[in-house]
Amino acid sequence: MTPETHLALHHARAAELHALAEAHRLAAEAGRPHGLRSRLGWTLVEVGLRLATPKPTILAPSS
Template identity: 50%
Template sequence: MHSDIHRELHALRAADLRTEVDRFRLAREARTPGGLRGRLGWFLVGLGLRLVHRPPVHVARIA
């Protein structure tokens, strides 16, 4: 294959990949909860899960 043709095909494929990445980013941004409110909500969910799954405290017995 001639080097100029190979370079043109590579440029076309690179442009297609950039377009696909842009579409993916836009779709992902539309799906995710946005901003401070979403981050705060997930933080509170994680905090609640840590509090619920805390191991019980064992008191040492002196026999």
């Protein structure tokens, strides 16, 4: 497959995925209202997950 063909297919698939994500986002917004309490709760969950995930360590090359 030529690079141009591969790039064209990549752009087409990316556009499809963006459209699906937008449709999912709109459906989720229409499905239930987000109150302040809910948004705050999910923000705290996200912060907790970020704090609990260890940062990757970069190993120095050995001689």
